[in-house]
Amino acid sequence: MNWMLSSDKSWRFLQQNFSWVADMSGVMQDPIHHAEGDVSVHTRSVLAALISLSEYQQLPVLQQEVLWSAALLHDVEKRSTTRTDHDGHIVSPGHARKGELTTRQILFKELAAPFAIREMIAALVRYHGLPLWVMEKPDPQKSLFSASLRVDSHLLALLAKADVLGRECADTEELLNRIELFELYCHEQQCWRQARKFPSAEARYRYFSTDNAPPDYQPYGDYQSQVTLLSGLPGMGKDSYIQQYCLGLSVISLDDIRRQHRIAPDDKMANGWVVQQAKQQAREKLRRSENFVWNATNITHQMRQQLINLFVSYNSRVRVVYIEVPYVKWKQQNSARTYAVPDMVMDRMLTKLELPVPEEAHEVIYYIDGRIESVFL
Template identity: 30%
Template sequence: MNRKSWLQSLAEDATPAIDECIEQLGETFPLLDQFKLTEQDPQWHAEGDVHIHTGMVLDELYQLLENEANHIQGAHRQALVLGALLHDIAKPLTTRRKEVRGVERVVATRHEAMGRSYIAHRLLNLELSMTVVDLVMGLVGEHHMPKLLVIKQMERGEYWKLARKASMELLYWLEVADMRGRICEDLNQQIDLLEQFKMFSEEYGVWATHQPLEHLRQEIKPHIKDLRADVQDMIFARTMRDFEEGDISTVEEGIARTYSLRDGFSEVYVLYGPSGSGKSSWIKQFDAECEVISLDELRKEINGDRANQSNISQILTVARERLKAHLRAKKKIIWDATNLREDFRQRICRIAFDYHAFVTLVVFHKSERQLFADNKSRPYSVPENVLQDQLDHLEWPVPEEAHRYWVVDNSGKVIKQSGGFND
């Protein structure tokens, strides 16, 4: 069976064992071949290595899909199977031994977030819809959160925040399979935490939807319906963020916080994308009124060559000062850089937040294959080893990093919007 047909079978009734999955997808995700070499902590995973565990998770998931979860079909079934296969994909990168309270343990810190980053551009090499890609990334990147939200007794806002990144129901079923697909002493306690997660998700209105804020949109609509579209987006996004952070408890509080901004505010667009992802082309067609702060152009201005990486501190200082000047003038600004690291993005977002700007994170999502092809045809291409290093070390952005979150596809079209009233 060719790969396209095999992937389609996952949306129907296929139940491939882990070795068959690796045979089909090992070339796309080479870390799958390292599962057998990746140990796990025996207290939580007495069954053995990551290969054994993932195989057990798949088997448990197929049982669920035949019984309690048999309503999950089509694209959601396909995403759930792929999510189960890939949920621990970054453990080969993150697993190490660490002494905890005098006992040597096996840990894999942040393997969830690193897993999402690892698969982000590689998933697009496959014959999958963007809906499925989005769902799989959510499952891999957030599969640790259901139990954590319950253990930490998190409030409504954290459930809203999670529901913008992942399907709560699919997360639940993945984690039921994840728990059953291991040997540990506290299995019943772990399953109970998941049942509480389901109960709270239903209570907060995010169980059956991947767009959890529609009720907030309807509640705020009468208050802002006569305002300009950009002002509507700003008020809604800031109110949503305040709710998620637990800073407000009513829509009226959120609206009151925006009155001083209605006569004028800056807009900042922080771009994310590896070299060759289409950022420059998008800028040209987006908004001619935007002030563009390009680190490439600053390197050319200061170093005489946009490829010269020296004087980075001076370049960043100049860039930030220009950003602050534009913010004081309440202009529209594009921060044009790869911004592959979260801390780089957050430094810019924090400055913008301090000036009460409306911040949009613009995420350019191309396949790994397309990135290499397009890089070759760029006027200013980077060496292939540099692009590969970018893909190996990028940190995929998530919605809560900014007020608003856009995903741009291979053609430069915004295909996903989160956070704005008019999205």
């Protein structure tokens, strides 16, 4: 697999050709933690520090490109989150989480990265601060295990190291020590350079959905039914997936409910009513222990979690299937639909896309352009 964000890695070229790089200039940072200057200066310093690391130089070429791309993008959304707090300090709350969404959008729409590469870069952006702060999380183990299902902890530690070396601050040594402790913790918790293993998918789901659950406990999987929860932007091919892989299963479709009641897709006032009608249908099927498909976009974690909690409360096993095709094909498929979604609406939904993560359900499948793929490169 070969891919490059850019063959020309000069800062001048990047600034001139990518608006999101140009936006880094003038985004100020707190001088206590970033005396080097704005986000542009910091990002250039991080890239320089990264490529000078012997550990980086020993990586395969593709992993080098993934890590370099993540370093370029790691603070991309400080442009939208930076503010001065009540103490006069410059802060950027949520920039990593929002940066993940922006990274995914850029590498899907603008630069067309293969799925696994895109998701590894997005995860590196999302978790780039974890090696520094994992022990301050409410549940360090669960935070680490969650990240390990999506990102190579070795690459994450290298990104964090470059991030520290690319700043001017008084606590550099302390921060580097934190990264060393992170590496030791990964080894101790059996997720250094690999996803944390669980006895089964059911054990993984129970661990993440239950407080204080031991990771090696194997629950008894006596389910009453199975629900297939589809996730994907409009026009990605959810109906085609149902026709190919879900024959014989009943389908609850929010679009069908809207059409039956002549409700426009953009009628936000009616959305709550449509969802309640669909949930009522689901409850009836769950009471009968009937397997079925829930067909809707479900592009955010919150949307999916509400539904998964409902299904699990009826002792149902939940399979989430995320469906995606390349950007150009997506636009073509949408245009060919009987009920095409306006491009402006499609692009707005793309900015909100949160991919299902492995711990969300008993099983999470990524069906990408006609085949199953992994988020772990």
